[in-house]
Amino acid sequence: MNGVKTAENAPLLEVRDLEQRFDVSGSLIDRLRFSGGRVSAPRRIVHAVNGVSLSIRRGEVLGIVGESGCGKSTLAKTIVKLNEPTAGQILIDGEDITHHDFTQMRPVRRKMQMIFQDPYASLNPRQKVRDIIMEPYLESQGGSVPDRTERALALLEKVGLGTEHLDRYPHQFSGGQRQRIGIARSLSVQPDLIIADEPVSALDVSIQAQILNLLMDLKDEFGFSYLFITHDLSVVRHISDRIGVMYLGFMVETGPTGTIFSAPKHPYTRALLAAAPQLGTKLGPATEQLGGEVPSAIDLPRGCPFRQRCPLAFARCAEERPVLVPVGGGQSVACHLHEPAIAEPAA
Amino acid sequence: MASSRPVISATLRPSRLRRFFASEFFHNYKRNLSAVLGSLIVFLFLAMVTAGPFIVSQNPYDVAQLDLMAAFKPPVWLEGGSSEFWLGTDGQGRDVLASIVYGSRISLVIGLVAMGGACLLGTTLGLIAGFYGGRLDAFIMRIADIQLSFPSVLTALFLMSAFGTGLDKVLIALISVGWVVYARTVRGSTLRETQKEYVQAARVSGLPNRRIILRHVLPNVLTPLIVVATIQVGTFVLIEASLSFLGVGVPVTQPSLGLLIKNGFDVLFSGLWWVSIFPGLFIMLLVFGINLLGDFLRDELNPRLK
Numbered sequence: 001m002n003g004v005k006t007a008e009n010a011p012l013l014e015v016r017d018l019e020q021r022f023d024v025s026g027s028l029i030d031r032l033r034f035s036g037g038r039v040s041a042p043r044r045i046v047h048a049v050n051g052v053s054l055s056i057r058r059g060e061v062l063g064i065v066g067e068s069g070c071g072k073s074t075l076a077k078t079i080v081k082l083n084e085p086t087a088g089q090i091l092i093d094g095e096d097i098t099h100h101d102f103t104q105m106r107p108v109r110r111k112m113q114m115i116f117q118d119p120y121a122s123l124n125p126r127q128k129v130r131d132i133i134m135e136p137y138l139e140s141q142g143g144s145v146p147d148r149t150e151r152a153l154a155l156l157e158k159v160g161l162g163t164e165h166l167d168r169y170p171h172q173f174s175g176g177q178r179q180r181i182g183i184a185r186s187l188s189v190q191p192d193l194i195i196a197d198e199p200v201s202a203l204d205v206s207i208q209a210q211i212l213n214l215l216m217d218l219k220d221e222f223g224f225s226y227l228f229i230t231h232d233l234s235v236v237r238h239i240s241d242r243i244g245v246m247y248l249g250f251m252v253e254t255g256p257t258g259t260i261f262s263a264p265k266h267p268y269t270r271a272l273l274a275a276a277p278q279l280g281t282k283l284g285p286a287t288e289q290l291g292g293e294v295p296s297a298i299d300l301p302r303g304c305p306f307r308q309r310c311p312l313a314f315a316r317c318a319e320e321r322p323v324l325v326p327v328g329g330g331q332s333v334a335c336h337l338h339e340p341a342i343a344e345p346a347a
Numbered sequence: 348m349a350s351s352r353p354v355i356s357a358t359l360r361p362s363r364l365r366r367f368f369a370s371e372f373f374h375n376y377k378r379n380l381s382a383v384l385g386s387l388i389v390f391l392f393l394a395m396v397t398a399g400p401f402i403v404s405q406n407p408y409d410v411a412q413l414d415l416m417a418a419f420k421p422p423v424w425l426e427g428g429s430s431e432f433w434l435g436t437d438g439q440g441r442d443v444l445a446s447i448v449y450g451s452r453i454s455l456v457i458g459l460v461a462m463g464g465a466c467l468l469g470t471t472l473g474l475i476a477g478f479y480g481g482r483l484d485a486f487i488m489r490i491a492d493i494q495l496s497f498p499s500v501l502t503a504l505f506l507m508s509a510f511g512t513g514l515d516k517v518l519i520a521l522i523s524v525g526w527v528v529y530a531r532t533v534r535g536s537t538l539r540e541t542q543k544e545y546v547q548a549a550r551v552s553g554l555p556n557r558r559i560i561l562r563h564v565l566p567n568v569l570t571p572l573i574v575v576a577t578i579q580v581g582t583f584v585l586i587e588a589s590l591s592f593l594g595v596g597v598p599v600t601q602p603s604l605g606l607l608i609k610n611g612f613d614v615l616f617s618g619l620w621w622v623s624i625f626p627g628l629f630i631m632l633l634v635f636g637i638n639l640l641g642d643f644l645r646d647e648l649n650p651r652l653k
Contacts, residue, residue: 080551102555109553122544126566136552185548 010094011055012225013079013112013193018088020049020071020078020249024298046297048074050249050305051088053324056193061219061226063240063257065233065272067294071249072229073117076197079227080114081105092193110140113186117198119178123170129156129181130166137188155184158221160214176207183214187222195227200235212239233276237261242330245269248305249297251324255331265333267310304336312337372647385639392633396455399448404431407441407449408600414440419614422621435621437611443621446607447629453603454630457514458583461521462576468522469529470572474560476530477537488534491527499524500589507595514597517590521583528575536568574645581637588630604630 024044025031031041048071056062064072078085081097090098097108113136116122123132130152137143137151153163159180170178179199186194196215200208216239219226230236236243236257243260245253245268253266264270271290292309295301301308307317316336324334367373376382405412417440423433434443472491476484494502503520510516540546541564549559588605590596592612597603602610604626611622 077547082547082550106553109551112551114548114551116544116548118544122548124545124549124563124567127563135549135554139553182548185552 011091012058012060012093013227014055014089014091014094015079016053016089016091017051018049018053018075018078018090019047019051019086020074020083021086022046022048044298047300048249048297049078050300052246052249052251053088054244054251054254056225056227058192059219059223059225060242061228061240063228063230063236063243064246065230065236065243066246068231069294069297070246071297072231072246073197074249075246076114076195076227076229080112080195106140109136110189111192113189113191113194115179115182115186115194115196115199118202119175119182120170120202122182123178125170128167128169132170132181133184134188136185140189151188152184155187158187158218159184174207175203176211179203179207179211180214183211183218187218190222191224193225193227195229197229198231199228201230201232208235215239233273245272248294248300250305250334252306252334253332254324255329259329259331263331265327265331265338266306266335267312267337268306304334375647376643379643381639382643385636385641385643388632388636389640392451392455392636395448396452400452403442403445403448405442405445407446408602416440419619419622434625437622438614443607443625446602447604447626450602450604450607450626451629451633453597453601454584454587454605454633455580457517457521457587457597457603458580461518461525461583461587462579464518464522465525465579466529466572466576469526470533470565470568472526473530473533474537474564474568477534478541478556478560478564484534487530491530494524494527499586503586503590504593504595507590512595512598514601517587517596520590521586524586525579525583528579529572532571532575533568536571537564540564540567570648574641574648577637577644578641581634581641584630584637585634604633 022045024046025042028041031043033040033042050071052071052075054062054064064075066072074083077083079090081090081100085098088098089096092108092111095108097105100108127135130149133155134148134152137148143151149166152166156163156165161177161180161184165173165177170181173181179202183199199215200211203211212235215226218224226239228236228239240257243255243257244251245260245266247268253260253264253269260269261273264273275290290309295305295308302321303319304310304313304317304322307313310317314336320336322334322336322339324332325339326332327338376386400406407413417429417432417436418438420429420432420436420440421427422435422443423430425435432442432444434447436442437446472487476487497505502524503517506520506523507516510519546559546563549563554562584604587596587603588608591603591605592609594609597606599606607626608623608630611619611624611626615623
């Protein structure tokens with residue numbers, strides 16, 4: 001591993017109370033509203049990520065699951081600073097990068113790389129494979145042309161592509177091969193952390209397994225960590241050490257993979273697991289199936305974000321927003337039902 | 348590791364030219380009569396303006412070579428025509444054909460240089476507007492909108508009357524009329540491209556904005572410009588001709604095709620039609636050829652029309 005090691009058990013990535021809001025109100029003219037004889041210009045703010053905290057140790061895989069639109073991709077993009085975070089803190093190796101500008105980010109980019117969702121959009125169609133996969137390396141270390149060629153060939157081999165592909169263009173590859181090229185690119189600077197944003201969801205199921213196994217093999221070989229974003233429970237179960245469940249931009253439950261799957265606490269996690277089809281088992285009881293729609297991220301509900309769809313909601317859920325509290329065994333839940341202070345809810 | 352380097356054999360790989368002749372593009376070109384005709388016209392014009400001056404008997408702007416006695420001779424096939432002047436002569440005894448050869452050179456050079464300048468300016472502004480967005484974008488595109496709301500000849504006329512005439516002024520006028528098309532096209536493609544994940548990947552790799560624009564966005568927004576640029580050479584030749592005809596174009600010492608028309612226009616109705624009709628026909632032919640070529644390129648390079 002490159003770089004100086006800080007304290008052994010300091011987390012590689014730590015995110016504290018991260019918030020990401022986007023103003024989608026457009027220009028003043030678009031915002032103007034006329035109602036009841038009064039003119040107003042309300043802003044429309046999307047609350048994509050709301051006070052998410054997480055940490056990843058070296059060599060650990062943290063899976064983030066949630067429905068489409070729950071803010072998990074935004075979370076990933078904010079952590080690599082593709083978005084400017086609205087509030088909260090992001091620490092890499094104990095270094096606070098929340099407000100790092102472009103030049104300050106340069107050394108950090110060597111520690112943190114990203115794998116993208118769409119293997120078709122994530123490779124520049126006008127670049128050769130050698131230039132695509134060596135771009136992060138070229139930017140951070142430079143290196144001579146023969147040096148880069150040698151590294152590119154080694155990377156292609158690592159991701160299971162033949163060396164004859166070096167001077168080809170992306171359109172000459174299949175989706176799975178393209179994703180391997182994207183993985184090679186993220187490996188070129190030998191990062192400590194790879195943020196994988198739905199890396200297999202655009203691929204055929206038969207290819208998914210190959211890519212997942214490749215990701216696991218590479219992790220075992222290089223010892224880096226993953227922040228693994230996905231909506232697919234079977235994928236997250238296969239690959240993660242720990243899991244975080246997101247709903248409407250909130251982290252509602254975290255814990256070790258085994259615990260989350262065997263003893264989910266949050267009603268949303270339970271519904272999510274029950275909704276996943278499994279061979280040989282019938283669908284969960286009807287009470288675990290969710291009705292209703294995910295509320296708008298522009299007008300967040302008061303209190304618990306999940307209460308409108310929660311079969312177990314009670315009065316307090318509408319009043320007060322639950323926070324993530326540890327419930328033992330490394331598991332944490334943001335639900336009033338599981339707060340130690342009120343183990344016995346009213347009614 | 349070094350042993351795993353691939354052996355790319357130069358002999359096994361077909362040459363660039365060979366690959367071009369085998370391409371779908373060339374295949375479609377061969378079967379498209381108007382494309383072949385258009386490129387033939389353009390090619391002949393290019394040949395004429397490069398080799399022509401060495402072939403024609405007379406340099407029409409070298410006063411020593413002119414003979415006033417030979418003024419207003421009709422084309423060779425009419426009565427009184429001379430085999431020395433195939434398309435006749437003008438009031439100063441200039442060979443019309445020789446004037447056309449020299450005039451086409453000026454017209455084409457103006458068209459090409461102005462297209463290059465407009466393309467450079469418009470592409471740069473379009474990239475900046477599309478990539479950075481916000482107020483800069485609004486500012487650039489509003490200027491473009493204002494520019495578009497004036498007829499291009501009027502804008503050029505206004506600029507020429509403000510800055511005076513001359514070859515450089517004509518170029519400035521044409522560029523300031525022509526950059527808008529590029530800016531709009533490039534801005535649109537840039538907006539689309541910057542949404543794609545490969546641009547985000549470049550950001551994560553730590554590329555500065557300038558290099559993202561040059562290395563990633565620019566190569567992906569250029570294709571539609573080839574069509575715009577081709578057609579624009581024709582448009583510029585026409586605008587320049589209009590300006591010269593109106594008397595605010597190129598100086599009389601560097602006459603373009605448009606100026607030739609103007610020179611012959613005064614005597615057009617006294618039966619001496621050849622002095623301005625022939626330059627006019629050549630402009631028409633040139634623009635026609637360019638447009639045929641442009642139409643073919645548009646059909647070929649636009650994936651949605653395929």
